Amino acid sequence: METCRVLSIQSHVVRGYVGNRSAVFPLQLLGFEVDFINSVQFSNHTGYPHWKGQVLNCAEIEELYETLKKNNVIHYDYVLTGYCRDRDMLRKMVEIIKELKQRNPKLIFVCDPVMGDTWDGEGKMYVPKELLPVYKNEVIPIADILTPNQFEAELLTDSKITNESEALTSISKLHELGPSTVVISSSSLGGVNSLIGYGSKRNNNNGIKYQQIRLVMNLIDAAFVGSGDLFAALLLAWTHLHPDNLKIALEKVISTMQHILKRTKAAADTQVGPGKKATFSDLELRLIQSKKDIEEPELCVEAVNL
């Protein structure tokens, strides 16, 4: 693969796998050159009993970017962003991405619009509400690949998803906001033991307007943190490696996720001992141990073209 440069702007944790810690290693394994700005440096993610660290402000991010620009080393093929809590930071990233797209019109912006999730049937935002309009009006219009979860898709389209038809309508609305590829990584539309994901890509040629895909995957019963960040990074990689086949790209992404999550759950259960509940520390993604699964995922899911 000709060397592909990614700029990732996400969190860093000293220990554990969220943000850049989830995204960078898999991308590097798959042969991508990844430049990464750590928007924060925390000890660990915020699910632990204690967490502390430093947060970058807009001026500091701008300084890093402007210096790379002065050195004339800002040709990127992809930009990847994820969890962000600050409206000004979000806007700063939009500014940067617009400039990078001017320099390279083929640049692909992979955007994970992290805003919230659903627990026990109830959706909750875990970023300030003021970010929603910024995502809708400023970020998503310039995104090329969008990876909302079900709750975020509902927020962005202001409509509930209770069946497949509504999921696909929601996806159409998201396409209209900008992105040519939209993936709802998982929804509650599956049964008790499964999740259903949807992928959709806008075609610019032949009669068919969208390639749409449904994927059924096993639910692995544990609270994983950082898996969304991993998902977005893997999606970047496999859509790059299979640019005309969203179906196979998604099958590889989800298969990789399944192997990693299963391994993580098994390792966590072993670590914590029988009868005890695994902590967030035990459940840190076993990325290092899953090198082979990341490089050459054995397919364990089959997507269906809709």
Added chain:
Amino acid sequence: METCRVLSIQSHVVRGYVGNRSAVFPLQLLGFEVDFINSVQFSNHTGYPHWKGQVLNCAEIEELYETLKKNNVIHYDYVLTGYCRDRDMLRKMVEIIKELKQRNPKLIFVCDPVMGDTWDGEGKMYVPKELLPVYKNEVIPIADILTPNQFEAELLTDSKITNESEALTSISKLHELGPSTVVISSSSLGGVNSLIGYGSRRNNNNGIKYQQIRLVMNLIDAAFVGSGDLFAALLLAWTHLHPDNLKIALEKVISTMQHILKRTKAAADSTLIFLFVV
């Protein structure tokens, strides 16, 4: 390999490969769990025309460490440190490592005492001079694996190295400061086209006191930055994977370095040719 945890405290650059950017990926590839504290975040290394970024202070590093401690997740098998410009920061790292060694007496501290290098026959320090006594008196006594270059070995032992005998004497003196494994990754003792490295390990058993090794490697004609950081990380990995065989460990480390440096030089030269053609 049973999962081995490393704590690395080094620089981060957004673009390029120095500090943690050099050390972490190879260690991860070789199956190590690496927790890493970025002591700075710069746009790129300081050899570029422009460089800017943020530097962590001691209080911030302490905060990160103390929080990991509160979460009871500070069992490490290795600590790896490299380029540091600040005396207080160096002392803070010594404090942390001592505590980690108390928690795990088997912890191995891999220390790259980055202080300077030799250009055109002249050695120059590129950290404040005040760091030398801190390295000598406080850091190196608790180090287990030490990776000075020739200039740093000369600084630490206050004696020149002009032949193999003097190199080995210097290494003995470094052993006496603390570390059981000392590797001078390259010296000017080779010919025009080669470098010679020395590795030495103190044995605690049988009659032979030290396992000592000489390695001759091709000189690759370019100025690489970050290769020392890569070297220390690879040495950590291969001495872990070959705990009783420093010879094979060093052969793997240096072979890896040779392949990477050759590939890097070839790729860099191709880019230049492309620019000329265009």
